[in-house]
Amino acid sequence: MIIADGGRGLPGAGDLVVAAGAGVTGLPVVRYLARIGASVLVTSNRPAPAGLAEIAGDVTFAGDLMSVPQGCSLVVTSAGIPPSHPLLASALAADIEVIGETELAWRIDQASGSPRPWLVVTGTNGKTTTIGLLEAMLQAAGRQVTACGNVGWPVIEAVLAGGPLEPWQQQPRQDLIAAELSSFQLHYAPSLRPRAGLLLNLAEDHLDWHGSMAAYAQAKALALTGDIAVAVRDRPVDHGSGRFRPRLRGENHPDPTAESLLRAAPAGIKVEVIDGVPADGQIGVTAAGGAETVVDQAFGHGRLFAAADLRLPGRHNVTNAMAAAALALAVDVPPPAIRQGVRAFTPGAHRNQPVAEIGGVRYVNDTKATNPHAAAASLLAYQRVVWIAGGQLKGATVDELVARIADRLAGVVLLGVDAQVIEDALGRHAPDVPRISVGRTDDGAMDEAVRAAATLAAPGTVVLLAPAAASLDMFSSYAARGDAFARAVAALDRP
Structure with missing residues (x-):
């Protein structure tokens, strides 16, 4: 077992690693493990995918395992498998670490000698729109980056792109890692410490997987453990017109869960995204002459873009754009590139x-x-x-x-x-x-x-x-x- 920065372990040649799941993220994990010389035991409740046989190395498909084999040093699991699964429960009972693909990618990057800044977007809703806006802003600033994680390509492929272990990929090395992460992915990424992490919102979801709202919130809060923590402090209030405008006094409806998680976050810098005129440490919106303008009072840039620049329906999407801007500012993207990204972005399919x-x-x-x-x-x-x-x-x-x-x-x-x-x-x-x-x-x-x-x-x-x-x-x-x-x-x- 190779020790990466921060005392976290990376598997090495000869280690027996169980890869639980052989889907979109599972196959890149198996490919990486085989290339570094680990012995990989792949387990899945589905038949072995065709791509598995194409991976050279010590790779064995073991069907649907219910317990870890003797000699196993690590389990890398698909994010969709809950901790209650017998295989994962047996690993934890045997004091064998269980991590996800995102955690493995983080450790690889930290141990590389030239780790990149990570920007993480999470929340119950709005993640994909927000990461798309962030990607557009970063690319407008000339950064080599393609969104990864719960959208696009797996995080491990983004981390390995352009390196010696991924010679078949045509993707260049990423300047930074911009990842949309679900609560499942965060649960299995305990050492992740992004340059900036964003919590958009929290509402009931995936309670069948996490077991409680408290456990779900705890997983989401892992996005706020890096250098800069960003959270949307309150939900937009609908005013009937469909237009985005600042709140009036007495209209505020704070989201205590997101607000309390931001307050409790260990990050040295905390940024609030608000639906209203921003104070110090906030990004918000002002209205003058009937035009809504997004203003930064957290990083000192002032005016960022006009709400009318955004080609998306719904005032919640202006909040998403403000939140994406906060992450972009965290890695020194200038306001003109933020405006260009907002204007250029078009939403993906199946979203309004x-x-x-x-x-x-x-x-x-x-x-x-x-x-x-x-x-x-x-x-x-x-x-x-x-x-x-x-x-x-x-x-x-x-x-x-x-x-x-x-x-x-x-x-x-x-x-x-x-x-x-x-x-x-x-x-x-x-x-x-x-x-x-x-x-x-x-x-x-x-x-x-x-x-x-x-x-x-x-x-x-x-x-x-x-x-x-x-x-x-x-x-x-x-x-x-x-x-x-x-x-x-x-x-x-x-x-």
Whole structure:
């Protein structure tokens, strides 16, 4: 076992390492371990992927292991496997360290002799939009960087790019590591200390994996353990117009979880992103002459960009852009590059993505809204909505969401395994809103849902797929659900 900076271990030649999971991040981990001469035992509850046989070295596929083998010195696990899994539990009981791909990548970088600054984005919602904005700002400043982690390529590939262990890759060495990290990835990355880490928000999600909201928050808080900690202090308040403007006195609705985690963070510098006029140590927004301007009072740069520069609907996205700017400023990106990045950025698919307008009704795909907090941000961006909702709630509650958006609902179409939970909440908080339930779970379910939504929609209404739930009860992924929605809308538009 080779000891990296900070006393953390890296596997070496001859070490027996268990790689739990052989998916998108698992294969690069196995490839790295084999190239440094470790003996790799790959375990998965799925058949061995074809790419595994192409990896040269001492690599063995062991099927679905329930306990660590004798002589194992380290387990590198896929982030999706919970700590309660028998394999991981047996490793911990035997005092064998269990880490994730992100932690392994961090240790590799720290031991390289020329570690890069790391910028980390986490939160329940908004991560992918924010990391995309950050990537655009960094690239506008001439930095060689491509976002990694929970989006794009695995962190370990970003760390190894351009180095001797990745000769087949055409990617150049990264100037810094910009990573979107989930709570799972952070849980398995205990020694990660980024140059700057961002916590966007916290709401109920993945409670089935973490076991409690406290454990979920504890994992997210690991992003705030580096040099600079950034958090969004409060949630935007909807004012009905859909425009972003500062809060009035008495309007503030602080998020005590994010605020308390920022206060408790060990970082030497703490930055708040606020929906209002910023004070020292904050990035916020001012309004003059009807124009909203984002202003930096944390790093001393003053005006950064106009809210109108952002080509994204919803005031929450201005908050995302402010938060991305905080991370960019942490690595000395100048304000002109931040403005250029904001103006250049276009959102990825399946995130508040307009699909069509038919008969004065707009159809919008936000299938990425896989929890109630994300769905709220999406729903509050529109004045009158027919909401397509349902799927796997993962233990989250929806009463607060439904109460908050009830006055915007022109109708609701429900589908998926937890549709009844949303139906019950509608009965309590929006009993007069018409709703239609889709009972089928086959490939035609989304077609039926979209046709039903069209019957509830009048000109000027938005039919919004913002399910507030995960997709795997009916679809292979949230993207497949969004694609099904787009196909169903296209079918409506055909004569």
